[in-house]
Amino acid sequence: MSPIPNTDWPSLQDEAVDLLKELVRIPSITPADATLEYPSVGETMVCRAIQDKLTKEGIASEILAKVERRGNIVARLKGDGTAKPVLLLGHLDVVGIDGNWTPSIHPFAADVVDGRMYGRGTADMKCIVVIHLMTMLAIKRYGIKHKRDVILAGVAAEESGSAVGVRWLIDKHWDKIAAEFSLNEGFTGGPQYDPRDSVPPEEKKLLWVGLEAIEKRILVAKITAIGHAGHASSAQADNAINRLATALYKLQAHPRPVTLNPISAAFAHAVRTYYGIDLTADPSARVQAMFTDAVVPTLIHGGTEIVVLPESASVTVVCRLLPTTKVGEFQQWLEAVVGGPGVEVTYSTVPPPGTPASSPNTALVAAYAKVAHRMYGDLPVLLTQGIGTTDSFYLRQKGVAAYGIHPLLDKIDENMHGPDESIPVDSFRQGVRMIMETVLELVT
Ligand SMILES: [Zn+2]
Numbered sequence: 001m002s003p004i005p006n007t008d009w010p011s012l013q014d015e016a017v018d019l020l021k022e023l024v025r026i027p028s029i030t031p032a033d034a035t036l037e038y039p040s041v042g043e044t045m046v047c048r049a050i051q052d053k054l055t056k057e058g059i060a061s062e063i064l065a066k067v068e069r070r071g072n073i074v075a076r077l078k079g080d081g082t083a084k085p086v087l088l089l090g091h092l093d094v095v096g097i098d099g100n101w102t103p104s105i106h107p108f109a110a111d112v113v114d115g116r117m118y119g120r121g122t123a124d125m126k127c128i129v130v131i132h133l134m135t136m137l138a139i140k141r142y143g144i145k146h147k148r149d150v151i152l153a154g155v156a157a158e159e160s161g162s163a164v165g166v167r168w169l170i171d172k173h174w175d176k177i178a179a180e181f182s183l184n185e186g187f188t189g190g191p192q193y194d195p196r197d198s199v200p201p202e203e204k205k206l207l208w209v210g211l212e213a214i215e216k217r218i219l220v221a222k223i224t225a226i227g228h229a230g231h232a233s234s235a236q237a238d239n240a241i242n243r244l245a246t247a248l249y250k251l252q253a254h255p256r257p258v259t260l261n262p263i264s265a266a267f268a269h270a271v272r273t274y275y276g277i278d279l280t281a282d283p284s285a286r287v288q289a290m291f292t293d294a295v296v297p298t299l300i301h302g303g304t305e306i307v308v309l310p311e312s313a314s315v316t317v318v319c320r321l322l323p324t325t326k327v328g329e330f331q332q333w334l335e336a337v338v339g340g341p342g343v344e345v346t347y348s349t350v351p352p353p354g355t356p357a358s359s360p361n362t363a364l365v366a367a368y369a370k371v372a373h374r375m376y377g378d379l380p381v382l383l384t385q386g387i388g389t390t391d392s393f394y395l396r397q398k399g400v401a402a403y404g405i406h407p408l409l410d411k412i413d414e415n416m417h418g419p420d421e422s423i424p425v426d427s428f429r430q431g432v433r434m435i436m437e438t439v440l441e442l443v444t
Pocket residue numbers: 091124125158185
């Protein structure tokens with residue numbers, strides 16, 4: 001039973017929607033993405049807004065910052081000490097405003113149109129920050145007795161490597177955030193529709209409720225081709241751009257193999273058992289990303305003048321590696337695939353080894369499954385492998401059982417990091433209740 005009366009949820013959900021609008025309206029853009037039109041105000045401004053809410057409810061908090069404008073906020077509700085703490089983690093920064101936003105949609109207005117709230121950070125990830133904050137407010141407001149400390153941490157800089165965010169907190173203030181469990185963003189955690197591209201949107205059914213237990217690591221590679229430089233009056237065979245194109249063609253022609261680990265194998269097995277669907281063989285890009293290393297060219301450079309052959313051309317390739325992929329072996333594979341005369345591969349980001357997955361048999365998983373069954377009936381609750389990379393990685397390195405959530409039921413792409421980012425408000429309201437009840441189930 002939830003310690004919050006049924007009749008109180010609508011007003012808590014209203015409050016969450018208002019809080020989300022308030023946080024989205026603070027443009028806490030990661031500084032590298034800031035522009036004249038959209039300058040960054042820094043995460044400290046978001047910390048202050050959160051601190052305000054906590055203070056009004058009588059909850060103490062601290063803003064901890066390595067760089068003044070880029071603060072992190074930490075607050076703790078002390079339990080009776082009979083069980084270890086749970087950490088509610090979320091990042092306060094957002095990426096910049098790239099791409100073609102619909103002119104009528106302001107990226108920081110948090111307007112609701114046809115049931116969707118639009119704005120940078122609505123999906124990634126102020127929605128979850130708000131759910132965490134609401135959890136703290138509700139525990140205090142309702143005087144809910146709890147055994148575990150509940151720690152809220154809103155952190156900076158996740159979108160740019162977390163050096164002044166969770167990594168710094170772990171380094172300098174570990175005692176303030178150390179916990180047995182954590183809940184943080186995780187794209188594959190939450191109720192999920194059939195992800196296969198072959199199923200038309202109107203036929204998609206809800207298939208499972210996910211909880212992310214492991215994720216990928218990022219390796220950033222740069223492929224550079226060197227060629228004949230000079231006058232562009234003759235079609236030289238060793239043109240750097242041609243060489244780069246050949247390397248990219250070879251890369252696309254060599255997809256990475258499906259490789260399973262205990263979490264992804266159990267997940268694939270469950271989907272096959274319940275629905276007769278073999279996701280591992282499905283060609284949809286998002287499905288393949290669950291089971292293979294994703295190798296994605298994102299930036300290209302080459303040439304200076306229309307009539308000049310450039311000496312070099314390069315492409316940046318972001319590689320999201322499975323937890324079990326060995327970095328050295330992957331690098332050898334990449335270099336062998338794209339290799340050729342005048343082509344070399346360098347790396348700007350090399351990830352640490354993968355961490356073990358968070359256990360499928362914990363009190364947090366049990367609490368989540370219980371609430372998910374209450375809300376979604378017989379849908380299976382499955383541990384998933386994330387296709388992205390989050391701050392949970394650093395917590396798993398410290399031995400925290402970290403899980404990723406995205407409690408938004410949505411058939412439309414939320415376009416995180418893209419134009420017109422948005423979330424369905426109804427489903428956000430449902431997610432508020434789902435995650436708050438999960439935490440209450442876990443801590444009481
Ligand atoms: Zn995020």
